[in-house]
Amino acid sequence: MNVENGIHDAHYYVPEPSRWPITGSIALFCMTCGTALWINDMQLGKWLLLAGFLILIHMLIGWFRDVITESQHGDYGQQVDHSFRWGMSWFIFSEVMFFAAFFGALFYTRTISVPELGWFSDTHEQLWPAFKATWPGVSGPKIAPYTPMEAFGIPAINTALLLTSGITVTWAHWGFVKNNRTQMALGLALTVALGAVFLVLQAFEYHHAYTQMHLTLASGAYGMTFFMLTGFHGMHVLVGAIMLSVMLGRVLKGHFTPEHHFGFEAAAWYWHFVDVVWLGLFVFVYCL
Missing domain, CATH: 1.20.120.80 (Cytochrome c oxidase, subunit III, four-helix bundle)
Known part of the structure; x- marks a missing residue:
């Protein structure tokens, strides 16, 4: 709490536990493994890379939606x-x-x-x-x-x-x-x-x-x-x-x-x- 700079709220908003960080980690893991496999001419690689991209897009949309909803509800002081x-x-x-x-x-x-x-x-x-x-x-x-x-x-x-x-x-x-x-x-x-x-x-x-x-x-x-x-x-x-x-x-x-x-x-x-x-x-x- 930074009272000296006038930054003080009665309650500091703490969001609920989120699944999005682990979802993003899974996406990056799939993309990394998929790229490595594809470079080594393994057909599974391109599908794993595609799956990673799709999971990442899902994570971005969901995380953006949650943060925007919290912001519009006035949760952020x-x-x-x-x-x-x-x-x-x-x-x-x-x-x-x-x-x-x-x-x-x-x-x-x-x-x-x-x-x-x-x-x-x-x-x-x-x-x-x-x-x-x-x-x-x-x-x-x-x-x-x-x-x-x-x-x-x-x-x-x-x-x-x-x-x-x-x-x-x-x-x-x-x-x-x-x-x-x-x-x-x-x-x-x-x-x-x-x-x-x-x-x-x-x-x-x-x-x-x-x-x-x-x-x-x-x-x-x-x-x-x-x-x-x-x-x-x-x-x-x-x-x-x-x-x-x-x-x-x-x-x-x-x-x-x-x-x-x-x-x-x-x-x-x-x-x-x-x-x-x-x-x-x-x-x-x-x-x-």
């Missing part, structure tokens, strides 16, 4: 709101550390390990005669020739899309503050649409990389880091778009007030985080 804000802040911090590890791997690979391999010319000429210590065109005897991804084209368009989406979600937030439901709905719809276009263009980019540029996960360190960073970011864009879509549905149902709309604020924080990560990706993966 100032203390709960304060807890939600800290919880979301720490969650985003954990996501920052998640991407920091991947950026660290990219930095180590291109700045330390690749140049070091180039210094030991006698060794790599005996072990890997075709190796060239140049980034991003790292080559070797087991790496098929590929074309590195350029910053112009789809990556530049996607950067413009995400920057624009940051403006539209902020405009939607102003609508929440002013209780302008038309502005809320329009801002959210535009943001979700921009996120969807981003994902479609990224799918085209991946198809072009695989079919025309011969850039795949097997393209050495560059291919692995490229698809690892952009792929995980694309997954975060998808999650953010789903969160904002839920907020749009709630706005259309008449939920939220100028004083109580943290559900939207949490989704907006997450979306801005996704925008900032993409700017780092665009500079360090595509431009440098």
